[in-house]
Amino acid sequence: MSLREAMLGLLDDGPMTGYEIKQFFRNVIQHFWSVSDGQLYPTLKKMHKDGLISLEVVEQKGTANKHVYSITDKGREKFAHWIREPVIKFEELKEPFVLKVFFFSKLSREEILEHLHAQRELHARILEEIRGVRDTYEENVSPYQRMIGYAGILYVEVRLLWLARMIDLVEQGQIETQPGLYTEQMIEVGKRFFEEVFSEKPSKEFRNWLDKAKVHLPFPLWNARGDGRRE
């Protein structure tokens, strides 16, 4: 559980109520890390019981009393230890959608396209939302936190690219759905796709295809200015 550590990190900058923490998760790190009430409040309670945070109840008229939590020395120590612990585990691509792709050969072309289009629309929507969050909070976060926002956008764009390419292949009938079928052509097509993504000079056809697929590169993210220079 890193939720405990995430909350300790927030409380390290000053006292907060559960509701305020909840709002932070909902507004600022929405698509990167969400928490349910059913996890948040019991976790705070347990952290209090364990002496990681202290509690001050602020009486309110009309609505439930505010529970203002502050980090304790023990909590600060726990956080300091956690943040320095090396990360040795690789995060897997353990996503239900990817698992469905794994078994796509069991579906018809129409069913596959339905899945792919729905997934593309989902990601396009999320991308807009992430950009909105970035625009709203960009000036209030640390440079590292900004790097996470950029990474999120980059990941979603890469996913959109992958989806758009699969849609294209399926629509053109270049992926055969017979189980276990292996076509030389498919490998060629797949290799060339990934070859172009990061190539120095993507071909004109590839750029046209990107437009057609509605993948917007270069993105609004970096407001391409075309001067081609770096720091």
Add this chain to the structure above:
Amino acid sequence: MSLREAMLGLLDDGPMTGYEIKQFFRNVIQHFWSVSDGQLYPTLKKMHKDGLISLEVVEQKGTANKHVYSITDKGREKFAHWIREPVIKFEELKEPFVLKVFFFSKLSREEILEHLHAQRELHARILEEIRGVRDTYEENVSPYQRMIGYAGILYVEVRLLWLARMIDLVEQGQIETQPGLYTEQMIEVGKRFFEEVFSEKPSKEFRNWLDKAKVHLPFPLWNARGDGRRE
């Protein structure tokens, strides 16, 4: 839980023992989806109890008896329903390492670099392993399964790029670690980095930087042939 569905999908192609399923997870989809014994065997047992799979015990001398499972009509129906269900949930970046980056402003430059270098080495190692798996199994999987392999490589490469860039910024002192500090310079630097990643013509300096950072673009993955054409 999609483990149940993953196993139904495998058993749909023929009977397997728990051990064989375990080997499949370990060898073929290692870095994409791993399972522990403590989850695999009890899940199979529960699926059998629920009538999704049937069991035939094959007696063995010397070692534990083999439990050969086959999919039932009920299981096939369940799988057919699951694979057609639309995916409406966006997968979050809920990774402990990313959370640590979120709080990097609480660490010293040296501690940050230690984290970043360790993470880069981890990902470089995983990339080699994924490539090894791909080379071994490429000809035995469906085109869709191959697309997942490519996606995995692409994701790890993007992560490596992100890490290399952060290392560079921190080493050059372009990210200040004072909490909450906001520098115009940092935003410029960050924007330009992401501008170049997908640009039509990355600058020579950027390409040199990629070499220095040991991010191999174009990668061995697509064995760039330089003819610049598409199908």
Add this chain to the structure above:
DNA sequence: TGGCACATGTAACAAGTTACATGATTTA
């Protein structure tokens, strides 16, 4: 007058990890 913002929770369940347990055969 219906819903949203505020503010906190519980209970039941599902999913997943870790450590432990057994025991023969094969390979280094």
Add this chain to the structure above:
DNA sequence: TAAATCATGTAACTTGTTACATGTGCCA
């Protein structure tokens, strides 16, 4: 002779989800 492979599991625990519960004040 140590350890890896084959082959199965249990028990305790952690983490996370979903649905439900309570109640005021404010805005359209």
